[in-house]
Amino acid sequence: MxxxxxxxxxxxxxxxxxxxxxxxxxxxxxxxxxxxxxxxxxxxxxxxxxxxxxxxxxxxxxxxxxxxxxxxxxxxxxxxxxxxxxxxxxxxxxxxxxxxxxxxxxxxxxxxxxxxxxxxxxxxxxxxxxxxGLGYDITWIASREEQMLDENLLSIGRRTALERAAYLLAFVASRGQAVGLLSSDVREIPITQQHVADTLGLSLVHTNKTIRKLAQRKLVEWRDGCRILDLEGLMELAGWEGLPTTPRPLL
Amino acid sequence: MxxxxxxxxxxxxxxxxxxxxxxxxxxxxxxxxxxxxxxxxxxxxxxxxxxxxxxxxxxxxxxxxxxxxxxxxxxxxxxxxxxxxxxxxxxxxxxxxxxxxxxxxxxxxxxxxxxxxxxxxxxxxxxxxxxxGLGYDITWIASREEQMLDENLLSIGRRTALERAAYLLAFVASRGQAVGLLSSDVREIPITQQHVADTLGLSLVHTNKTIRKLAQRKLVEWRDGCRILDLEGLMELAGWEGLPTTPRPLL
DNA sequence: CGGATCATTGACCCAGGTCAAAGCGGGTGG
DNA sequence: CCACCCGCTTTGACCTGGGTCAATGATCCG
CATH class of the missing domain: 2.60.120.10 (Jelly Rolls)
Structure with a gap:
């Protein structure tokens, strides 16, 4: 059709x-x-x-x-x-x-x-x-971005390296999942460890060691980008409640 | 009237x-x-x-x-x-x-x-x-908050303790100044070092030592809250350009 | 005077940074 | 098919910025 x-x-x-x-x-x-x-x-x-x-x-x-x-x-x-x-x-x-x-x-x-x-x-x-109504929607979207930034700020400012990494991966995966970017077919988040480091405010070396710990705990797997194995586990480790599920406006 | x-x-x-x-x-x-x-x-x-x-x-x-x-x-x-x-x-x-x-x-x-x-x-x-038009203004305000958060994120993630402290104090002082909260009469920002610590993601003790360094450089003075002595100096130390001067909407 | 709240300092420790050197595919030119 | 390079990951050795603990001041207030 x-x-x-x-x-x-x-x-x-x-x-x-x-x-x-x-x-x-x-x-x-x-x-x-x-x-x-x-x-x-x-x-x-x-x-x-x-x-x-x-x-x-x-x-x-x-x-x-x-x-x-x-x-x-x-x-x-x-x-x-x-x-x-x-x-x-x-x-x-x-x-x-x-x-x-x-x-x-x-x-x-x-x-x-x-x-x-x-x-x-x-x-x-x-x-x-x-x-x-569309103007209102745009404000809504801006406000939601603000919320995400608040949480990121909390993360960088107050969480330990391990918690931060867990939070970030859970966060990005949740967002991807919500819009169908992650499915049974595609399971990888297309980021490098350098991206993770530059998001968390950590060095590349320490980021690698931290991700390794997450991998040991079977929370994630890192081959060709990041694959989440246990989203709940990551959220619990980070002490993060997850994204709001309220329907959001588009465009 | x-x-x-x-x-x-x-x-x-x-x-x-x-x-x-x-x-x-x-x-x-x-x-x-x-x-x-x-x-x-x-x-x-x-x-x-x-x-x-x-x-x-x-x-x-x-x-x-x-x-x-x-x-x-x-x-x-x-x-x-x-x-x-x-x-x-x-x-x-x-x-x-x-x-x-x-x-x-x-x-x-x-x-x-x-x-x-x-x-x-x-x-x-x-x-x-x-x-x-007012709706547009509100979006504008939300967007500006987003910008400030972006800069704060950069600060916590990538600046050293000294740079962070300099940035924060310059930032808060600039904002206060712009709306008349700081003048020749009132020169203090009413915050404690605990607030600074919780903003910068540092411990209270280290924050104190960091502020002390700023004081030694004659950039600030700390008696009963923070008094800025050299705003330009703080901005330069932080590598920060300052707030945009575009007129902003109110209400 | 006793209690709060903040600021300050010293001693010691550790999370995370820096430096350096390998691995590990994948692509590409010969 | 091989040699080489490139982007990315991994690891080890060592160092330091900033954390923790603990104590002391300095005001202010009731």
Missing amino acids: AKRQSEKAKQRFPCEKCPLRPLPIFRELRAEELAFVSRFKRGELAVEKGATVLLEGSHSAHLYTVLSGWAFRYKLMTDGRRQILNYLVPGDLVGLQGSLMGEMQHSVEALSPMLLCVFERGQLEELYRRHP | AKRQSEKAKQRFPCEKCPLRPLPIFRELRAEELAFVSRFKRGELAVEKGATVLLEGSHSAHLYTVLSGWAFRYKLMTDGRRQILNYLVPGDLVGLQGSLMGEMQHSVEALSPMLLCVFERGQLEELYRRHP
């Missing part, structure tokens, strides 16, 4: 048949809102693994939603120290800060091949004007 | 004569928006130093704006470890997360006597519907 793509095929996934929307975690949009989002969408952008989606200091004219794949947000210090701030999975907004405040204060890099829905920054105000 | 206060005098600062609004950092509201905010406001709440304004896990029916005073947001782990997430100064929104997602995921405590403007959570949707 797949509709034949136009020659240009800019949009392989029109919003009306968005593969994400049917997922149970996403709140349904009203018909007119969906129609608006659909017009709001400028096209799709495919990026390769390792590509920089947005660069700190830039003034991108665009705003994105992740359609598929993994990415992460990070900041660099002038001497090269890197801090990963959060991970991005399908349904997440990319570049909202830049859209609201002008300049990006962090960079975004793809962890895997990705597909992004492209929106125009300038039309955000119209979105708020025409569909306040 | 001042209107006589009613006997109850719930509102000593009606929005029209808000002492904050005239400050140069705040964007001006249009007349009808101001009128709406004014009706949106339920009253004022005075809390004492040390009081808990909002508690993690609660479902407050209210949303606040800080009118005067200092506060901080924090999370606790079950075993008592505390992580301070951010500080609040006049103009900041308190409890937005709770309003959007239901349950508060962090607590808020007053660092000094405070005055808060009280709004009703349930009316948020109406605000978005009737005044999309």
Whole structure:
């Protein structure tokens, strides 16, 4: 029943048949809102693994939603120290800060091949004007990001290395799972130990030794990225309750 | 032309004569928006130093704006470890997360006597519907909080103890200064070294030794709270550019 | 005067950092 | 098919930034 793509095929996934929307975690949009989002969408952008989606200091004219794949947000210090701030999975907004405040204060890099829905920054105000409900949704999404950052801050500030690592892997796996990035087919989170180190504020060497301990406890397995063996075990070790299950807005 | 206060005098600062609004950092509201905010406001709440304004896990029916005073947001782990997430100064929104997602995921405590403007959570949707511009402003504020958290995360994750302390004090001082909490009269930030420790993810003892080093360098002075002697020096030590100076929305 | 709350200091210890050197595929050019 | 390189992981040896414990001051307040 797949509709034949136009020659240009800019949009392989029109919003009306968005593969994400049917997922149970996403709140349904009203018909007119969906129609608006659909017009709001400028096209799709495919990026390769390792590509920089947005660069700190830039003034991108665009705003994105992740359609598929993994990415992460990070900041660099002038001497090269890197801090990963959060991970991005399908349904997440990319570049909202830049859209609201002008300049990006962090960079975004793809962890895997990705597909992004492209929106125009300038039309955000119209979105708020025409569909306040969508504006509310965007605030909701920003607020949820804030919550995740709070928890990450708690983690880096107050958890031990082992707890931190357990928390991070449980967190990323939960988020991936919620949007279907992890399944019985695909079980790996596409990150390296360097990513983990730069997220947890640890050195690469110590991160390796810490992950090794998690592996000894049969909580994870590390071959070609990270595979979670025992999500509950990780959560318990970290003292983490898990993600809220409330349905969330999309786009 | 001042209107006589009613006997109850719930509102000593009606929005029209808000002492904050005239400050140069705040964007001006249009007349009808101001009128709406004014009706949106339920009253004022005075809390004492040390009081808990909002508690993690609660479902407050209210949303606040800080009118005067200092506060901080924090999370606790079950075993008592505390992580301070951010500080609040006049103009900041308190409890937005709770309003959007239901349950508060962090607590808020007053660092000094405070005055808060009280709004009703349930009316948020109406605000978005009737005044999309205000909705946009709220998203802007949430996004700015996100930026601050990003920077704090970088700090805890990648800066040394000395850099972290310098960053924190410069950061809090800058924010206080921007809204007139610090002046030639009042020069102290009302925090204890325990607060600093719980913000930076350090022990109290080490925090003390670190602050001592900053004092030796004549960057700060610690008598009865923290007094900043050399803001530029702190910023340089931390490798921090300072707060954006763009005008921000209020309420 | 007795108790609180904070700040300060010294002695000692350990989690995590740094340095250095291997492993271990996978890709690629010869 | 082999040699070599590259990106990533793993391990060991050693060191240090920051933690823990314990005690002492300094104010303030009732």
